[in-house]
Amino acid sequence: MTKTNEHIKRILAIIPDKPGCYQYFDEKNAIIYVGKAKNLKKRVSSYFNKEHDSRKTTVMVKQIRDIKYIVVNTEAEALLLENNLIKQYQPRYNVMLKDDKTYPSIVIKNEYFSRVFRTRNIVRDGSQYFGPYPSAYTAKIMIQLLKDLYPIRICTHPLTPESIQQGRYKVCLQYHIKRCKGPCVGLQTLEEYQDNIQQVKDILKGNLSAISKLLYNRMQELSAELRFEEAQETKEKYELLENFRVKSTVVTPNLHNIDVFSFIEHERSAYINYMHIGNGAIVQAYTFEYKKKLEETKEELLSLGIIEMRGRFKSDAREIIVPFDPEIELEHASFTIPQRGDKKKLLDLSIMNAKQFKVDRLKQAEKLNPEQRNTRILKEIQDALHLEKLPARIECFDNSNIQGSDAVAACVVFIMGKPAKKEYRKYIIKTVVGPDDYASMKEVVRRRYQRAIQEEAPLPDLIITDGGKGQMEVVRSVIEEELKLKIPIAGLAKDKKHRTSDLLFGFPAESIGLVQQSPLFRLLEQMQNEVHRFAITFHKDKRSKSQVASELDQIKGIGEKTKVLLLQKFKSVKRIREADFDELKKIVGEAKAHLIKEALQAK
Known part of the structure; x- marks a missing residue:
């Protein structure tokens, strides 16, 4: 046993069965972990007496060169001590606290005629801080409410009894619009001002009921004394506070502190x-x-x-x-x-x-790392379909034909949730006569994966068919029965308006249930739209070539380049037929001009 192990063993032998905190040190004598325990001996010994599931724990234990501990009276004291030690030393293997320390608070400054305002800086000068508030807007609304209720000064004058008595200041606009009572020039006593500040503190602490009741009683007293103007002002404050209380109360006011x-x-x-x-x-x-x-x-x-x-x-x-x-x-x-x-x-x-x-x-x-979003969505697919591994490579198939003519199929590939267009493939249906989607799908899937096996190309983690249960069964029969492959197969179903509606999986196929417009739904919709677009574009190209095919294709010695030159010049076979020999000769030469004239005249 090494010298380090002997040292650890001696420490474990003497650790008491009491609550406390323990600290692990590495070879540089730096604290790498702080923990707390009801029973120090049991907790610390457990790190060295068993195999750990977490690789990080195993790595940490291998780095421990020394152990120190502090005994306390209760587990609560151990918890507080642990919290302080983690903050002080920030050990490598302890949980990292991540939060935003710039949330706004409301401060009542420790001043003569205290000011009340929003702040993001906590200064230990005897001032009182309330919050933090979840947003600057919330704190702003609260400050506005307080100003509407009480005439609190907003000036930054360093008011003192001496400076007020010496008349250093003058009243500002806030005084004239009755939002401040002029304490800077001695028009408001400190006692009256502090009474308002105390009520502000009560409101910020959540003691709204007492303030509301106080305002209501004051309103009644003023009304009884026929001081209606002051009673109206008090009533407005009461209603403002009640309106705020109704909006801020989430449960019965009986739940307090x-x-x-x-x-x-x-x-x-x-x-x-x-x-x-x-x-x-x-x-x-x-x-x-x-x-x-x-x-x-x-x-x-x-x-x-x-x-x-x-x-x-x-x-x-x-x-x-x-x-x-x-x-x-x-x-x-x-x-x-x-x-x-x-x-x-x-x-x-x-x-x-x-x-x-x-x-x-x-x-x-995800904004900083877009791949993280795709990985999360693929993990959702994996969990929903209970796949053994993440479907990093997904291949989708679709057929396209019009009454069986020019039948084609397409395969698109998505790697880590992104289209891999270099991997897309087009297929002309060779063995199927007439409009038979199932037979066409069989042919394409067979051709694609037979070739993949021969060339040892990567196989997909998931195959998705653009169709329902029938298409899924056709693909399964080829993959499992003919090629003896084990690849999960899903199907994308469409609604009556031919829009993506559901994901099918399993045999017999069952609906997985997609949340409309969720990130997962949008990815699958993108796959379905992409394979349909690719297949239909290929079909249109092939059909166009069939329709454009002309009598020129049947003339021996006339290739594609010559045909393009003639059509660019004359626009149609009819005009080529009616053209003079010399016109043709200028474009394609004498020999080809003879071939074209003879062939088209014979027709």
Whole structure:
């Protein structure tokens, strides 16, 4: 056993059976992983006593050269410590927190006559911050509401009792339009102004009911005192606040001071949405992403998110709504997994926001890497048809004829969801007489894959026929019974208006069920349109050549170039027949002119 293994073994022998945090170090003495555990001995030992499914975990364990641990009293303390250590050291193998730190907040500045405004910068100067808000527009609307309710100053003067007393400032337009009471010139007392600021804080915390009730009572008092103008102003504020409360309330106002967390996964990413509820209104909303590094469970990731968000926003909510048990214990807080009612509505709303965040992230990634989108769609096809591997190469077939004449077929190839036009092939039907689509399809599929086998060319991961169950069965009989190949076969069905309507798969064929206008539907529609376009274009070209074929084709010694020259000059066989010998001689020479004249006159 190496010196490193001996060192690790000694550490494992003395680690206590207590909660705490552990840190793994590499050969450069850098922290590569931080974890927390209810039982340090069991958790740390498990890394060295078993085989790991994840290759990354196996690689990480091979790099461990030293282990350190910190013992704490409870698992909740271990969780907080783990969160702080990850932030401090950002270990290579820990989950990466990805979020947008520039969401706007609303700040109440720690000033004499506090200002209230939007900001994206958090300054630790004693000011109070509320948010962050999901968009600048949301924060702007909230600021506008506050300004409509209360005459808050917007000037940036560094107001102090001395500067006001010395008369350094003058009232501005805001005073004249009655949106500020002029504290800069001593027309509003600090006590009155701070009373307004306190009500602003209550609104930002979600305590709308108390403010609404206060305004209503004040309106009644002013009305009783016959101070109707002031009563009307108070009424307008009351109605404005009530209108906002109705729009912002998602459930009954009885639900107050509650945290809501939801969790969804996609491949190696986990998306967590956080909402804080005050009096039935969403006071804070935030979604972020964790990039998985090892074999983190959903419980571990959710618990990390809960500690991160409650710490970041200093939440003291005693109830936390979650979709499943995060398997942690927090002091002075309990978890609720709702099944119905208003709390379930809150959880569903949170899940909806997490899903939207995921969709936005995937769209953003697909714009940077278009191939990622195609891979995702092909993965949908693989999952829908239960294919063994990703259908990276898809080949589609279609026939084209008019009452059996000039029968042709076409094959188009899509590689990783994109048309590979160099791989397209056209086929003239050789063995079928009359309009028999099934026999024509048999011939084409047989010819294509017999040649592919002979030339050892790549075979498709999926064959799609432009037709229903009959075409699928014909292709299957050739692929499986004649050629002994194992290639999945699907069929694209059309509706009465000859538009893509469904994807068929299996024998007997069953409908897979396509969501109209989904990315998957549009890709399959593109394939069907492309093979139909390619087949019909080839058929038109062949039919045109048949129709253009003339008496000139039957004259020995007259080739295609000579025929083109004559038709360009005379436009029709009739005019060539009527042309003088000398005219023909100038274009094709004496010998060919004799041949043409003799042949056409004989006709």
